[in-house]
Amino acid sequence: MIVVTGATGNIGRTLVRILAEQGHEVAAVSRRIAQTDVPSGVRVIAADLAQPFADFPSAADAVFLLVGGDLAMTGDPARVVAPLAAAGKIVLLSSQGVATRPDSVSHGQVSAAFEQAVMDSGAEWTILRPGGFASNAYAWAPSIKANRTTAAPFGEVGLPVIDPDDIAAVAAAVLTQQGHAKAIYELTGPMLTTPRQRAAALGEAIGEPVTFIDQTREEARAQMLTFMPAPVADTTLDILGTPTLREQTVSPDVEKILGRAPGTFADWAKRNVAAFR
Secondary structure (H helix, E strand, O other): EEEEOOOOOOOOOHOOOHHHHHHEEEEEEEEOOOOOOOOOOEEEEEEEOOOOOOOOOOOOOOEEOOHHHHHHHOOHHHHHHHHHHHHOOEEEEOOOOOHHHHOOOOHHHHHHHHHHHOOOOOEEEEEEEOOOEHHHHHHHHHHHHHHHHEEEEOOOOOOOOOOOHHHHHHHHHHHOOOOOOOEEEEEEOOOEEEEHHHHHHHHHHHHHOEEEEEEOOHHHHHHHHHOHHHHHHHHHHHHHHOOOOHOOOOOOOOHHHHHHOOOOOOHHHOOOOHHOO
């Protein structure tokens, strides 16, 4: 059995579907989950990793561990990981920030602590470190739906954002195949795209132009502070505005694992166009 935590999110939902379609026995874990959230035959477990995991399946032989925002910032990594180690194999969704922003509490140090806990658990482990997600563009959906505009800072700065479905596909491969023990993979999209280019791709997907409005860093920070702590907002803006060379480098790891190139942002936009219409 493969246990998938964060099973109702952008990555976990797709991962559960892929594993179920491949014929694997799957247990889907989320704080609020119903049987209707998963394919037929998948076991659902409503659990909060911040609490003792009393219902961890004894038949589990692999775990996909996704640590959500609140738990990442306040949880004890060793305590969270300890009950999962009985499965013998843990695939952790971490962050590229461990390597590129090691001094950042939110983007580097917290994820590094969970990585270390997984490495120290005694289980076979693999670490996945994605960069920015294509699905962050969902934040633009209200303004695009309302008036076909979107606003963002650093409109000409490119990053190789990754489709969450590609992260899920990589996770499925690593969970079910041999040869990935003690590996750390950086996951990116196939090319750099700027916020302005991503807005244009969404316009093409919906069949109407989307007007891109340049925000200042201060304007963007004020908006971010309505839903994230200041240190997280500041580091996020640093990545968006002054990315490191590594943050702008296209990684070969998705293609190496899947045998195909990762999907483009335009691919993601077309597949998720209903959210922007």
